[in-house]
Amino acid sequence: MAQCTRVSGSVGLITLQNPPVNALSAAVRQGIVDTVKRALSDPKVKSVVICGQDGIFCGGADIKEFGTKMSGPPLVPMIHAIEAASKPVVAAIEGGALGGGLELALGCHYRIAHSKARLGLPEVSLGLLPAAGGTQRLPRLIGVPAALDLITTGRHITAAEALQLGVVDQVTEHRTVDAAVKFALSVAGKPLDGRRISTYPCPRPSDLDALFEAAMQKVRQNARGAIAPVACVQAVRAAATLPYIQGMEREKELMATLFTSGQARALQYCFFAQRAVSKWSMPSGARWDTSKPRPVHKAAVIGLGTMGRGITVALAQAGLSVVAVETQEKQLMEAKQAVSAMLERGAKRRGVAPGPDKVSYSHNIQAVADVDLVIEAVFEDMDLKKKVFQQMSVICKPGTFLCTNTSALDVDHLASQTRNPELVVGMHFFAPAHVMKLLEVVHGSQSSPQTVATAMQLGKKMGKVSVAVGNCRGFVGNRMLKPYVEQAFFLLEEGATPELVDRALEEFGFPMGVFRMSDLSGLDVGWRVRRGDGLVEPGAASGQPARSRGGRRYSPLGDLLCEQGRFGQKTGRGWYQYDKPGSRIARSDPWLHSFLEEYRARHGLVARRIDHQEVLERCLYALINEGFRILEDGIATGPEDIDIIYVFGYGWPRHRGGPMFYAGMVGLAKVLERLEHYHQAHPDVPYLQPCSLLRRLVAGGSPPVHRWREVIKKFHSQL
Numbered sequence: 001m002a003q004c005t006r007v008s009g010s011v012g013l014i015t016l017q018n019p020p021v022n023a024l025s026a027a028v029r030q031g032i033v034d035t036v037k038r039a040l041s042d043p044k045v046k047s048v049v050i051c052g053q054d055g056i057f058c059g060g061a062d063i064k065e066f067g068t069k070m071s072g073p074p075l076v077p078m079i080h081a082i083e084a085a086s087k088p089v090v091a092a093i094e095g096g097a098l099g100g101g102l103e104l105a106l107g108c109h110y111r112i113a114h115s116k117a118r119l120g121l122p123e124v125s126l127g128l129l130p131a132a133g134g135t136q137r138l139p140r141l142i143g144v145p146a147a148l149d150l151i152t153t154g155r156h157i158t159a160a161e162a163l164q165l166g167v168v169d170q171v172t173e174h175r176t177v178d179a180a181v182k183f184a185l186s187v188a189g190k191p192l193d194g195r196r197i198s199t200y201p202c203p204r205p206s207d208l209d210a211l212f213e214a215a216m217q218k219v220r221q222n223a224r225g226a227i228a229p230v231a232c233v234q235a236v237r238a239a240a241t242l243p244y245i246q247g248m249e250r251e252k253e254l255m256a257t258l259f260t261s262g263q264a265r266a267l268q269y270c271f272f273a274q275r276a277v278s279k280w281s282m283p284s285g286a287r288w289d290t291s292k293p294r295p296v297h298k299a300a301v302i303g304l305g306t307m308g309r310g311i312t313v314a315l316a317q318a319g320l321s322v323v324a325v326e327t328q329e330k331q332l333m334e335a336k337q338a339v340s341a342m343l344e345r346g347a348k349r350r351g352v353a354p355g356p357d358k359v360s361y362s363h364n365i366q367a368v369a370d371v372d373l374v375i376e377a378v379f380e381d382m383d384l385k386k387k388v389f390q391q392m393s394v395i396c397k398p399g400t401f402l403c404t405n406t407s408a409l410d411v412d413h414l415a416s417q418t419r420n421p422e423l424v425v426g427m428h429f430f431a432p433a434h435v436m437k438l439l440e441v442v443h444g445s446q447s448s449p450q451t452v453a454t455a456m457q458l459g460k461k462m463g464k465v466s467v468a469v470g471n472c473r474g475f476v477g478n479r480m481l482k483p484y485v486e487q488a489f490f491l492l493e494e495g496a497t498p499e500l501v502d503r504a505l506e507e508f509g510f511p512m513g514v515f516r517m518s519d520l521s522g523l524d525v526g527w528r529v530r531r532g533d534g535l536v537e538p539g540a541a542s543g544q545p546a547r548s549r550g551g552r553r554y555s556p557l558g559d560l561l562c563e564q565g566r567f568g569q570k571t572g573r574g575w576y577q578y579d580k581p582g583s584r585i586a587r588s589d590p591w592l593h594s595f596l597e598e599y600r601a602r603h604g605l606v607a608r609r610i611d612h613q614e615v616l617e618r619c620l621y622a623l624i625n626e627g628f629r630i631l632e633d634g635i636a637t638g639p640e641d642i643d644i645i646y647v648f649g650y651g652w653p654r655h656r657g658g659p660m661f662y663a664g665m666v667g668l669a670k671v672l673e674r675l676e677h678y679h680q681a682h683p684d685v686p687y688l689q690p691c692s693l694l695r696r697l698v699a700g701g702s703p704p705v706h707r708w709r710e711v712i713k714k715f716h717s718q719l
Helices: 026-041 075-083 100-107 122-126 134-142 144-153 159-165 176-187 208-223 228-241 244-259 262-276 306-317 329-349 382-395 411-415 449-461 477-494 498-508 514-521 523-532 557-563 590-602 612-633 639-649 659-666 668-681 692-699 705-717
Strands: 002-007 011-016 047-052 089-093 096-098 110-114 118-120 170-172 298-302 321-325 359-362 373-376 401-404 424-429 438-443 465-469
Touching (some): 011 026, 011 176, 026 047, 026 075, 047 100, 047 176, 075 100, 089 096, 089 100, 096 100, 100 118, 100 134, 118 159, 122 262, 134 144, 134 228, 134 244, 144 208, 144 228, 170 176, 228 244, 262 639, 298 306, 306 321, 306 329, 306 424, 329 359, 373 382, 382 401, 382 411, 401 449, 411 424, 424 449, 438 449, 438 639, 449 465, 477 498, 477 557, 477 590, 477 612, 477 639, 498 514, 514 523, 523 557, 557 590, 612 639, 612 659, 612 668, 612 692, 639 659, 659 668, 659 705, 668 692
Parallel strands (some): 011 047, 089 110, 096 118, 298 321, 298 373, 321 359, 438 465
Antiparallel strands (some): 002 011, 424 438
16 A cells, blocks of 8 residues: 655655565555545645655565456556656655666656665566566666666666666665655756656667667577567667657557566566475475574685685675685685685675675684584595594584585485584585575485574575475486486487587577586586496496496496596587687587597497487476476475576576476476387486376376475375
């Protein structure tokens, strides 16, 4: 709702009231219409101020109303009525003016913002565009290039940047409402013709066509198949080339197309799923979110390789005191310089002065004796990690949480090395750990709910999207990645090239295909894991390595490349070639193509034509099938957990909602049918056999993704 009071005699103060962000629900819109009407008809009111309660102006449309029959007054006529008002209307922006909230402010004649306020039009991140005049008013106010940047990226800007761009008229350090009321008194009675943004001519750069062509090219490149950013460019173009009324019609048409699209559904699903994963119970059924986390003031990181450094930076940026331990002197000195540089760059990027250095360094593990929580980030080797956990259990004070950053190893096995296994939990960060948003919090069979709650809370403090998962080989993300990567290898054996496979996956929306990603992270990483699992045949390059292990199909292609010293970008050769070691530009490698031909000939394999559709079905459906097995095994509580892990940790295109949501969009019956087809063609690949949970869902009429939890619950109760 919106409440109207009179202050300073002649100023009508309208306050939006819809906690927590004063979203523009039907009741709030009705309240604005009624109170504005009342204020304008009251002869004692000479000017109006619109503000939000609890220090937040307005977070935009009420997303819960999406997909329902809209009731209450529409937003566009409401904003037009405010803009057409005969008395000055001032927006007092505190906290945030986002989406429809900023569009409401643009309909006001003046905008006063608090210095800590954030403004933006983030609709593109929900698969939409600002459709209450945002694409038409903003270019008229700040020019086409600046408006394109804000609308196509959805980024939030500070009050200082908003003032510089001309979005707001004034920034205040004091109480915004007081400043706005004072301002409203000063403009009472002044003519408003020059304050109605819809009447402004849109500034037209001389090279308008070239500008929009470049903008469209940039958007298509970054969007990787997402349609909303493209529609945003088209809407801004309408502002620059059409009269306001026609531009509004074009905005409405484009929004109608987006609103009902599968991409908008996927992006909105992601929005809600991200919130859902922080509220659900652990896969075991225990509730961690009702358990009170213990505060962590001082943390330690053991092992300062790439991951350890990133974790140290993430903890320090979250305001914790950090003890960073590295036993090798040379590595310690290098880490010290790297962490300082990363903290400095981070502060610069956030536009803040570097705070006091909260990181202390030691080459002695005894330095972790008085911390609240330790994260072990040593080399991915079980014996080494066991030794570290034995030491931590003895050195740390009672009650210290012991966390491992392992990406695949058994958390229970590590916990068994300690005196208090209930204090052990996995915190699987993704590289670079100070940048990547995802954190898999892995609870072992004995991890206490409080331990999980503390790890989840710490993840949140570090700005991570934390997902609680169960303990198994590879947890959720890496367990699903294995069949995806294996299928890519098998496709090479059957006639594909790395370029073909990567192109299909990148056109689908991944930032990188399997082979470019493998070159970036290093082929030796997977090789080391396979050797540890006893899968690599020594000296394979000189002989004819078998293409099966334990009766299952196996591709030794990655092993053969590693034996040649081709580890990817770091060596300048991998699945692609690079101009020099460390270069990022992947070029097709004739040597590799000859190598694949020789390999096929040696094994009697006849290359066949493989199309993009087969690449997507083989790689993605194998990954999705493993996702169903994870739900079946109770490693994740619901499809949202898996989807958020894949969107935030593995580059799954957000506009496709995550692998499990995508399976529902494609149709579970189709996924089942294609998996059966591929399993029949490749009976020696057991993970292509459709899992029983998928069959159960199809037999139950393929319910929508938000209903899967009920089926999973029944499935588990019948096991």
